[in-house]
Structure formats: C-alpha cells, structure tokens
Amino acid sequence: MKSKKYIWLVILVAAIGLLIYFAPIKNSNRTVYNMDLKYNDKDKTIIGTEVVDFINTYDVNLSEVYMHLYPNAFKDKSKVPFTKEEIGLAYPNGFKPGYIEINGVTFGKNEKATYSIDQKTGEILKILLPKKLEKGDRISFAIGFKVQIPPSCGRFGYGNNTIQVTNFYPILSVYDQNGWNNDPYYALGDPFYSDVSNYKVKLAVPKGMEVATTGVVKSKARQGDMDVLTIDAPNVRDFAVVMSSKFKVAEGDVDGIKVKSYYFDEDSGLKALKYAQDAIRFYNSYIGKYPYKEYSVVESDFYMGGMEYPNLVFISKDLYSKDNLFNLEYVIAHETAHQWWYGVVGNNEVREAWLDEGLTEYTTIMYIERYYGKATADAVFKSIISGEFYKFSKTNKDDGMVKTLGQFKDWNDYTNIVYNKGAMVFNELRNLIGDEKFKEVLDKYYSDYKYKNATTQNLIDVVDSVTGKDTGGFFEEWLD
Structure with a gap:
C-alpha cells in the first residue's frame, strides 16, 4: 500500500x-x-x-x-x-x-x-x-x-x-x-x-x-x-469515449464535418454511416449548422437502444442487422438530433426532460418526413408516438411533464410522457403556427441558447417572440 x-x-x-x-x-x-x-x-x-x-x-x-x-x-x-x-x-x-x-x-x-x-x-x-x-x-x-x-x-x-x-x-x-x-x-x-x-x-x-x-x-x-x-x-x-480493439471504422464528410461510423458488421456499419450523414445534413439545413468538426456513431454493447454524448453517440449492437435497419435509422436520427437538443442547447434533464427529449423525438419525425415524405412521417408519428396517447388527456395532472425524474412511475410512464407527449406538443405547435414560423422558432431557439442551458419558459418566450402572440396558455394546457 x-x-x-x-x-x-x-x-x-x-x-x-x-x-x-x-x-x-x-x-x-x-x-x-x-x-x-x-x-x-x-x-x-x-x-x-x-x-x-x-x-x-x-x-x-x-x-x-x-x-x-x-x-x-x-x-x-x-x-x-x-x-x-x-x-x-x-x-x-x-x-x-x-x-x-x-x-x-x-x-x-x-x-x-x-x-x-x-x-x-x-x-x-x-x-x-x-x-x-x-x-x-x-x-x-x-x-x-x-x-x-x-x-x-x-x-x-x-x-x-x-x-x-x-x-x-x-x-x-x-x-x-x-x-x-x-x-x-x-x-x-x-x-x-x-x-x-x-x-x-x-x-x-x-x-x-x-x-x-x-x-x-x-x-x-x-x-x-x-x-x-x-x-x-x-x-x-x-x-465520453467508447473503446474496442475490434472496431472497424468508416468515414464520410457532410458540409465539412467528418462523420465516422465505428462498427463490427460492415453492411450495417456502412448503413449507419449513411444515416448519420443524412441526419447531419438535414438538421444543418433545418435547424442550424453543427458547430463541431467531428461526429461519431458507435456500435456498442449497450442494451438501451441509443445514448447521446457530445460529438458521440452509441447505438446497441442488437440494431445492427438487416431485420432492424429501420430501427437503426430511427435511433441514429434521434440520437443525432440530440447533438442540437441537449448537446448545443442544454437543459436540466432531471427537472425538464421533456424539453430535449420531446423536441428530439419530433425532430426525428421531421427527418422521416424529409427523406420519406409526409405520409410516411404521419404514419410513423401515429404508430410510435400518438398511438400511445389515446389514453392520456392534456388536462390530466398525472400526465404533467415538468417534473423530476423521481416522480415518474416507470419507463413506460417516462417514455409516454417525456418522449411521446413531448413530441405531440411540438406537432401541435407546428400545426398552430404553421411550417414557416415553426422553423423560425427552432432557428431562434438554437441560436439564442447555443452553448447555454434553456428552460421551458425560455422556449415559450422564443415562440412568443417569433409569433408575436402569447402562447403561454397553449403550453400550460399541455405541460401542467
């Protein structure tokens, strides 16, 4: 000793x-x-x-x-x-x-x-x-x-x-x-x-x-x-880092950003690279430019689907197969969106988890819309997101979204409220203010809170600023 x-x-x-x-x-x-x-x-x-x-x-x-x-x-x-x-x-x-x-x-x-x-x-x-x-x-x-x-x-x-x-x-x-x-x-x-x-x-x-x-x-x-x-x-x-002596690595470029895929299965690994490049390309054009030089998607011994860290996300190896390519693409698109919502624009993920997860989930739906069309995006939205919510109501206090992680009952409760209901809020907001204003909201939210921590109130203030209207009642009805 x-x-x-x-x-x-x-x-x-x-x-x-x-x-x-x-x-x-x-x-x-x-x-x-x-x-x-x-x-x-x-x-x-x-x-x-x-x-x-x-x-x-x-x-x-x-x-x-x-x-x-x-x-x-x-x-x-x-x-x-x-x-x-x-x-x-x-x-x-x-x-x-x-x-x-x-x-x-x-x-x-x-x-x-x-x-x-x-x-x-x-x-x-x-x-x-x-x-x-x-x-x-x-x-x-x-x-x-x-x-x-x-x-x-x-x-x-x-x-x-x-x-x-x-x-x-x-x-x-x-x-x-x-x-x-x-x-x-x-x-x-x-x-x-x-x-x-x-x-x-x-x-x-x-x-x-x-x-x-x-x-x-x-x-x-x-x-x-x-x-x-x-x-x-x-x-x-x-x-964060992920390490392996078994990794194969493929690289690509999107708008001057080096995109890397770390993988074990070559067919799925190259698909993962394409999905990451497509996601970076769309989010760059729709939200704002990714401010970092590199981004990596990593196949990992990870049972939870995917997880985001700055410039780096890891994806469960179970998704790297021919039978799981849609799930692989969806999870990569979701985790990549987190580079904007959590990575660049931060928030308190303990108290206001809906703020990054809800927006990330809806941004993923917009990725589907961009590459597969509105009809497919609507079908995916109904299947993955709104279908779970027929049993929820906007005014049910048990479904309140702004609460700490310790107040959620289980993973289903957390997923349905934070991801699904959160995505529904942004879908309803887009329907309410229109596509052009919705894009302005995301642009302004991203630029105003770049490298900062935002709150739900900050988001509401951005929406009010862009629309020139008081949208506090809309958010209160959904969030509380």
Whole structure:
C-alpha cells in the first residue's frame, strides 16, 4: 500500500504537468477540464488526474463548489441506477461494482483542499474554496482519482466488445435559480445537467485499442505498449469515449464535418454511416449548422437502444442487422438530433426532460418526413408516438411533464410522457403556427441558447417572440 505522502506527490506532479501542458487555453472564458488518464484493460480501471480551471459565471459569490461522482452510483447492487427488470440486461455476466475513488484535492502548487463526499450516496464531492469566488473570477484545483469500470452493458461499463467510458470523472454541478443541482443518478431517464466547458485530455490506452471520442484527436503517439492520444474538445457539456480493439471504422464528410461510423458488421456499419450523414445534413439545413468538426456513431454493447454524448453517440449492437435497419435509422436520427437538443442547447434533464427529449423525438419525425415524405412521417408519428396517447388527456395532472425524474412511475410512464407527449406538443405547435414560423422558432431557439442551458419558459418566450402572440396558455394546457 502506497503512503499518503506518495499519493499527494503523484497528484502534485501530475497537476503541475497538466497546467504547463495546457497553459495556452488559460484565457478561455469557459471552465476548462484538463485531464490526464491511463486505461488498464486487464483491470478495467482508469487512473486519472484532472485540473479544473473553474470560472464563476453565476450571479452569486461562491464559498464552495460541488461535483458529481457518478460512478459511485454503480457501487452497490441494491442501489444501481437500473430497475429490477433491467438488472439482468445491464449485468449479463453478473454484478461487479463500479466506483470512483478520490485520492486528493489541491489548490495552486500544493495547497491541500478541504473536501468531503456525501456519506449517504457517495455521489457528491464538496470542495471548500480558500476564499469567496466572485462572478467572473477563476480558481484552479487538481483532483486525483481512480475509476473502476463495471461489467455493465449500460452507459458506464463494458461488455464483450466495447468499453463505454461515460460520466466517469468528477464534473461540476450546475448552480442555477434552484441553487446547486446535486441530484442523484436516477434509474429513469438521463439524470444529467451540466454547463458547456472546454476539455483537453491526454488518454493512454493499450496499443491497438480504437477510441471513439468526444472532440478531435490531435495527436497519437506510441509509448511502449501504450498509445497516447491528445484530445481537444471545446464547447461541450460532457466528455465520453467508447473503446474496442475490434472496431472497424468508416468515414464520410457532410458540409465539412467528418462523420465516422465505428462498427463490427460492415453492411450495417456502412448503413449507419449513411444515416448519420443524412441526419447531419438535414438538421444543418433545418435547424442550424453543427458547430463541431467531428461526429461519431458507435456500435456498442449497450442494451438501451441509443445514448447521446457530445460529438458521440452509441447505438446497441442488437440494431445492427438487416431485420432492424429501420430501427437503426430511427435511433441514429434521434440520437443525432440530440447533438442540437441537449448537446448545443442544454437543459436540466432531471427537472425538464421533456424539453430535449420531446423536441428530439419530433425532430426525428421531421427527418422521416424529409427523406420519406409526409405520409410516411404521419404514419410513423401515429404508430410510435400518438398511438400511445389515446389514453392520456392534456388536462390530466398525472400526465404533467415538468417534473423530476423521481416522480415518474416507470419507463413506460417516462417514455409516454417525456418522449411521446413531448413530441405531440411540438406537432401541435407546428400545426398552430404553421411550417414557416415553426422553423423560425427552432432557428431562434438554437441560436439564442447555443452553448447555454434553456428552460421551458425560455422556449415559450422564443415562440412568443417569433409569433408575436402569447402562447403561454397553449403550453400550460399541455405541460401542467
């Protein structure tokens, strides 16, 4: 067992190295995460150090900051963020814990920070600042950590082919009108809420390991039996990678954006590339230009269909077959739309999940309309979305949409209200204001809240601004 003194020395050396290596981005007007990570494939662990150059953009003076430690949600089998029905799907080879250990926090050159981890959940790290931080002020701190990746076919874990490394590092909570948002990792929905930041990452992986990543790989060098990648990911609200030694990769170009497909089955993998390109092309023209240089669609050991992260989505390998091509296309179109709704325009996915999911689902219907015609889109809408809603009414309070993830009964309840009813709201809005105004709404919502977090009220304000009408009654009838 290494001494505490040795651990602190390792953290200090790594932190100074990161600060020197990434010094050029110090003048950014965003919080910056500088990470040095090493992945051990045998143990399925990541040893890491991150230097967080935090800027207080909030309208309050801060005495402390809070950070999510999402991997600790996977530590105890009785508390993992899956329903009872999902446990077998999430852990097909049996349960083993996932977690994150914090090895120390320091300010400046070697000032040990006072910090604590929430004892009840282990999911929140509280760091006391050495002095109050006013709006616009910066402070840097370094965190040493170790991550154990679990054998889970969910967002965070590994299967027989891929390793999903997501929501794995300490990430700052968002401070808003509700204070610090330290919500737990709920079993339902996407329990994430974050500010756009800049990421600079050095990642060491075993040689031959293919890495699909948020951002752009700027360099790759062989060091012994490891490949060391330097990754630049500006203006993103999260950072994720999916790794495999078995990946095949195909690339294409859409409007100067490099689109990649990581796959195992070539026929389906090339189809996935086409679907991703088609989606980027349509959303670029209808909503606004995708602001990043690269976008990747990744076939993964993932049982939940698809999941979005900045510049990167992973899709269940079960969809990569001739019998599932429509589902593959639909899921890729949906997850790609999330690059706009969640990725660029963010929102609190814990409290207002309908805002990104409902709009993403309806944007997917518009993708179907663009490539297959209005009649097909209407048929898909009725089959997938509105057909589930004949039993719901706009005024039934049990169907209220603006509520926290913990208030939904189960996955069916969440899906029907957040996805389906959410998509119905946008369909009704489009019918109410017409195609031209609806496009203006999406254009303005996208441009006004690019790289920001929007709320339901922000969306209503945009609609009112475009239409010149008070649409609060329309939204109130649907949402409450």
